[in-house]
Amino acid sequence: MPTLKDYAKKEVTFSGGHRLCAGCAAGSMARQVTMAFDKPTVICNATGCLEVASTIYPFTAWEVPWLHVAFENTSAVASGVEAAYKAMRRKHMIKDEHIDIIAFGGDGGTFDIGLQSLSGALERGHDFLYICYDNGAYMNTGIQRSGGTPFTASTTTSPAGTVVPGKGQFKKPLMDIVVAHRIPFVATAVPAEPKDLIEKVRQGLDVEGPAFIHVDASCTRGQRFDPSLSIEITRLAVQTCIHPLYRVVNGEYTMDRPSLRIANDPSKKKSIEEYLKSQGRFRHLYKPERQDDLIRMFQEDIDKRWEEIRTKCGV
Amino acid sequence: MSKIAVTGDDAIAQAAKLVNPDVVAAYPITPQTIIVERFSDFVADGEVDTEFVCVESEHSAMSACIGASTAGGRVFTSSASAGLMLMYEIIQIASSSRTPIVCAVANRAISGPINIHGEQTDQLLFRDSGWISQFAETNQEAYDQTIMAFKIGEHPEVLLPVAVGIDGFILSHAIEGIEPVTKDSVYNFLGGERKSTLRLDPDNPVSIGLLHLQDYYMEARAQVRDAQQRSKQVIIDTFNEWKNLTGRQYNPVESYKMDDAEYAFVTMGSGAGNARTAIDELRAKGEKVGLIKVRVYRPWFGEEFSNLTKNVKGVITVERAHSFGSPGGILGQDVKSTLFDAKQTPYVAEYCYGLGGRDCLVKEWVEIYNRSKQSFSEGKSLPYFWWGVRE
Numbered sequence: 255m256p257t258l259k260d261y262a263k264k265e266v267t268f269s270g271g272h273r274l275c276a277g278c279a280a281g282s283m284a285r286q287v288t289m290a291f292d293k294p295t296v297i298c299n300a301t302g303c304l305e306v307a308s309t310i311y312p313f314t315a316w317e318v319p320w321l322h323v324a325f326e327n328t329s330a331v332a333s334g335v336e337a338a339y340k341a342m343r344r345k346h347m348i349k350d351e352h353i354d355i356i357a358f359g360g361d362g363g364t365f366d367i368g369l370q371s372l373s374g375a376l377e378r379g380h381d382f383l384y385i386c387y388d389n390g391a392y393m394n395t396g397i398q399r400s401g402g403t404p405f406t407a408s409t410t411t412s413p414a415g416t417v418v419p420g421k422g423q424f425k426k427p428l429m430d431i432v433v434a435h436r437i438p439f440v441a442t443a444v445p446a447e448p449k450d451l452i453e454k455v456r457q458g459l460d461v462e463g464p465a466f467i468h469v470d471a472s473c474t475r476g477q478r479f480d481p482s483l484s485i486e487i488t489r490l491a492v493q494t495c496i497h498p499l500y501r502v503v504n505g506e507y508t509m510d511r512p513s514l515r516i517a518n519d520p521s522k523k524k525s526i527e528e529y530l531k532s533q534g535r536f537r538h539l540y541k542p543e544r545q546d547d548l549i550r551m552f553q554e555d556i557d558k559r560w561e562e563i564r565t566k567c568g569v
Numbered sequence: 570m571s572k573i574a575v576t577g578d579d580a581i582a583q584a585a586k587l588v589n590p591d592v593v594a595a596y597p598i599t600p601q602t603i604i605v606e607r608f609s610d611f612v613a614d615g616e617v618d619t620e621f622v623c624v625e626s627e628h629s630a631m632s633a634c635i636g637a638s639t640a641g642g643r644v645f646t647s648s649a650s651a652g653l654m655l656m657y658e659i660i661q662i663a664s665s666s667r668t669p670i671v672c673a674v675a676n677r678a679i680s681g682p683i684n685i686h687g688e689q690t691d692q693l694l695f696r697d698s699g700w701i702s703q704f705a706e707t708n709q710e711a712y713d714q715t716i717m718a719f720k721i722g723e724h725p726e727v728l729l730p731v732a733v734g735i736d737g738f739i740l741s742h743a744i745e746g747i748e749p750v751t752k753d754s755v756y757n758f759l760g761g762e763r764k765s766t767l768r769l770d771p772d773n774p775v776s777i778g779l780l781h782l783q784d785y786y787m788e789a790r791a792q793v794r795d796a797q798q799r800s801k802q803v804i805i806d807t808f809n810e811w812k813n814l815t816g817r818q819y820n821p822v823e824s825y826k827m828d829d830a831e832y833a834f835v836t837m838g839s840g841a842g843n844a845r846t847a848i849d850e851l852r853a854k855g856e857k858v859g860l861i862k863v864r865v866y867r868p869w870f871g872e873e874f875s876n877l878t879k880n881v882k883g884v885i886t887v888e889r890a891h892s893f894g895s896p897g898g899i900l901g902q903d904v905k906s907t908l909f910d911a912k913q914t915p916y917v918a919e920y921c922y923g924l925g926g927r928d929c930l931v932k933e934w935v936e937i938y939n940r941s942k943q944s945f946s947e948g949k950s951l952p953y954f955w956w957g958v959r960e
Contacts, residue, residue, distance in 0.1 A: 294771030298636065311785050314776035319769035322778035323635050323662050330629035334594055334636025334644075335769060337620035341591035341642055345618060348641070348767055371632065374625030 258449050264289045272315035274307040277481025279471040279488055280360075280387045282445040284308070287356070287385060288318070289448075290455035295354040296335060297321070300328035300363035303394040303473075304387065326367035329375035332357040332382045354459045355382040361402030362392040365426050369401075376435040376464045383458040383465040386428070389473035390535075397476040401426035404496070405552050406545075407535045409476070414538035419548055424555050432466045433502050439465035441501035446489035447512055450499060457501075470497040478534025487532055493524045495560040500567055509567040517569040523560075526553050570749050577740030580708040580747055581647070581673045581733070582607035584715035586617055587755040590671075591642035594622040594633035599651040600685040602675040602741060608645075627652035631659035631670075638668035639777055641767035643719065646670065649737060650677035653691045663730045664699030664793055666778060669722030670730040673715060676704075676838065676889075677737035678925040686926025687737040689838060690890040693866070693899045699793040701731040701800055702867040704837040708745040711735045713817060714864075716750070720759055720807050727800040729793070736839040736889065738926055750815060758814055797868045804865055821865035822873040826852065830859030832942060833878060835886045835904055837863045840922075840929065844887070847934035858938060863900065871907045878908060883916040883945035887937060887956075889923040897953040918944065918951035927957065 267288040274281040280303055288295075296319045299305040305322050308315040323331045332355050339355075342348045359368050364386040372384060391409045392398040399412040405424045408414035412421035433440050438461040443451040451469065458465030472487040474480070479487055491497035492512050499510040509517055516522045527549060530536040539545045575583060582604050585593070593612075597605035612621045622637075624630045627648050638644045648656060653674065663670055678688040692702060701721060705711040711733065718731040735741055768777065781789045801821070808819040825845055827833060834844045841862040851858050861877050878884060886901040897905065901919035908914050918941035922929045937956060944951045 296640075296769050296771065306780050309776050309779040311779040311781045311789075314779065316776050317774055319771060319774045320776040321636065321639055321769060322776075323632055323666070324659060327629060327632035327659065330594075330624060330632035331636035333622055333624065333629070334592060334633030334638075334642075335640045336636075337592045337594070337622045337633065338637035338640035338642030338644075341618065341620040342640070342767070345591070345763075347591075347763060353771060370625060371629045374629055377625070378622065 261289045261449065261452055267291065267317040268308070269315050269317060271313070272308045273310060274303065275475055275481070277474040277484040278303070279445050279473070279484045280304050280389065282485065283387055283451070283469050283471050286445060286448045286451050287455050290452045290459065291318070291354070292456070293352055293354050295356065298328045298332040298335060298355065298357045300357070300359035300368055301325035302360035302363050303389070304358055304360070306394055325363055327371045328357045328359050328363065328368060329371040329384060333375045333378065333380045336380045336382055356459070357382055357384045359384065359386055361386065361388040361390060362400040364388070365401035365428055373435065376432065376437050376466070379463050381463055383455065383467065385455070385467045385469060387469045387471040389471045389476060391476050393473045393476040402428065405555065406539060406548050408538060409535070419538055419545060420535070429468055436505065437464040437466065438462065438504055439501070442468045442470070442497060442499050444470045444488040444492055444497060444499065446485045446492065447499065450510055450512065454501060476535065479532055483532065490524070490529045490532060494526045494529045494556065495523055496526060496529055496556055498560060498563050500563060507563070507566040507568070509563070509569050514569060517564050517567070526556050570751065572746040572748055574744050574746050575708060576603065576742055576744050577708045577711050577735040578603035578675060578742065579607055580712040581715050581735070582611070583749065584712045585645050586611045587750065587752050588643070588645070588716060588719050588759065589617050590619050590645040592620045592622060592634070592637035593645045594624055594630050594637060595646045595648070596624050596627045596630045596652065597647065599627065599655065600649055600677055602647055602649055604647040604673055604675070627655040628659060631656040631663060634670045635659065635663050635666055635668050638670050639666060640769045643723070643763070644668070644670045647673040647675070649675045650679050650685060650691050653695070654679060657695065660695050660700065661698050665789065667728040667796070668730060669719070669728055671715065671718045671722060672730065672732045674732050674734045675737045675741040676734045684925040685737070687739045688889050688924050688926065689734060689736070690899070692732055692734045693890050696867055696899070699729060699797060700867065701729055701797070701804070701865070702734070703732065703865050704734040704863070705740065706839055706841045706862065708740055709747040709817070711740060712747050712749070713811060713815070713819070716755055716758070717807050717811055721800060721804055724803045727796055727803050729796050729800060734838065739839045748815070754814060758810065801868050801870065819864065820873070821870040822877065823862040823864055824877050825860040825862070827859035827861065827877050829857055830881055831857040832883045832885065832938070832945070833859050833861050833881050834934070834938070835861045835863065835884055835900065836888060837866060837900060838889065840887060840889060843929065843931050843934050846931045847938065850931070850935060851938060856938070866900070869903055874904070874907050875911060878911065878915060881915050883918065883941060884908065885918045885920065885937060885941045887920045887922055887934070891921045891924060901953065916945040916950045919953045920956045921953070922956040929956065933957065
């Protein structure tokens with residue numbers, strides 16, 4: 255098994271100079287993802303922060319083949335790419351070598367508008383890895399709520415007002431939806447745990463058939479925190495069990511080490527309040543006065559989901 | 570080869586079989602066309618070497634087609650009506666991505682109210698998208714034009730997607746005899762052994778589909794504009810090569826009895842058949858009337874069109890399509906723009922007919938002619954008119 259040091263020495267095919275914001279966790283994730291490459295790799299990218307900011311013509315940050323078509327269809331685009339390679343290989347039109355295919359989508363492009371094309375591609379069984387980088391809203395377009403936005407978060411379409419305290423719904427259970435497709439590999443990851451993330455990318459690419467990774471990627475602009483804290487915020491998401499780290503391989507749930515430590519020693523489980531207080535999007539839960547009911551509802555939901563995952567992982 | 574009896578859908582599927590695309594991605598439901606079902610049979614029986622991606626929507630169909638074509642594959646799909654509407658966003662990106670996808674369209678009315686029968690409005694709604702847009706009159710033409718579409722779209726001077734329209738039900742579900750060609754002749758016609766056109770090449774990585782802001786967007790769009798213009802010669806050359814192979818002559822703008830014509834019908838698709846019969850009847854009575862059939866709608870062959878209308882007194886456009894609130898028909902507007910530059914502008918009468926698959930009999934074409942000629946002889950053009958609608 256390569257160490258983190260080994261990965262740090264690997265060639266990164268997502269170059270600097272892109273125009274993602276300072277402190278953007280999606281950029282850190284993209285670099286880590288490319289560290290997992292050990293075969294020819296092609297990327298399909300849904301419209302979103304990562305797409306817009308990495309490829310402003312005539313510049314590109316990508317040193318691997320990269321394709322963007324639209325917002326809601328990157329799984330379908332990847333399906334077509336995979337089908338064409340398969341046919342052209344069979345007809346001896348291209349080299350007889352495996353090409354890894356990755357599709358990137360944000361939470362809007364995955365939880366909401368891209369869910370149908372994702373579901374279709376998973377059902378058809380295309381051999382590709384879908385990576386959802388979830389920063390909890392449509393950040394690129396001005397912080398509108400998505401199905402991935404957490405409970406109570408203030409966004410420009412779920413603003414915290416004097417009557418409505420931010421988003422009124424809980425996050426869509428995307429992992430459950432994807433797992434229900436019975437694909438060979440599903441996992442969660444965060445940029446704060448690079449080795450875990452890189453290994454999962456490699457594992458997802460190596461399985462035959464569709465694979466999916468749900469990455470929690472913090473956003474300094476939309477979640478409202480100091481750019482120096484972006485990686486720490488994703489670590490907090492794990493430590494509070496808001497985004498536990500686990501994988502589901504052929505239906506078998508396994509909890510990964512950072513979350514397993516918490517499962518084995520519940521005293522290590524941090525209150526979600528550490529997460530809430532770290533970000534301006536939840537400020538209205540504390541000012542002008544503390545919203546005990548909402549914080550409790552949020553904590554109860556996270557606790558319930560954590561228990562479900564623990565049970566599924568058998569820990 | 571001896572003739573075979575096929576529906577228009579079947580003719581197109583047979584043509585696609587000879588072409589043997591690398592990828593067919595389709596969702597043939599809204600409304601259903603048999604083209605993809607028939608092609609699935611070929612896949613199931615090993616008669617083609619194609620990856621068939623049976624996607625979950627037309628939106629994903631066109632998306633997968635772009636992915637496959639960008640990867641370097643030869644790609645075919647088909648759709649109609651509501652399905653095309655769902656594809657609409659991605660149709661635009663297919664042309665700007667310069668992906669030579671061939672899409673057969675069994676032209677059908679768009680909702681609402683829901684109808685599903687023959688009408689060309691669906692394909693005309695993406696006239697501005699950069700696609701090469703053609704219509705066929707018969708199942709033979711549908712067959713021939715489908716094969717030629719690959720050669721036109723894939724030409725390095727073009728690299729644009731191509732739509733081939735057949736009137737829903739009137740051609741798609743009606744059986745006609747066609748003269749097939751052999752797989753070998755199609756193979757040679759399309760340039761023989763295909764070399765890799767891999768664009769998403771790990772050995773030579775490029776990014777495709779980048780954000781073009783104010784500084785480059787117009788230049789990117791202008792490339793599609795230029796490719797459309799360049800496609801004109803490629804279309805003519807391809808039609809000529811097809812004639813050498815099959816003896817069947819095609820022109821972007823076809824004419825019938827136009828040499829001495831004083832009046833001209835202008836139409837597209839299967840309606841041209843009834844128009845011809847009406848013309849024959851009228852000619853028998855001494856009327857000097859002919860037909861201009863627009864086979865290639867985009868790019869618009871204005872010069873070829875003008876050459877046919879130089880000496881006519883009146884033009885009668887008859888189209889199975891409509892555009893609400895517009896100054897006339899969809900085809901009609903192209904015709905009038907073209908005539909505007911003529912030395913002597915003929916009178917024009919514009920008709921919308923046959924929406925939602927409503928029949929327009931030969932005798933009605935005769936009535937349309939008489940009504941129009943009457944007005945022309947009084948020195949007047951006629952306002953846009955919906956033929957046969959109960960007001």
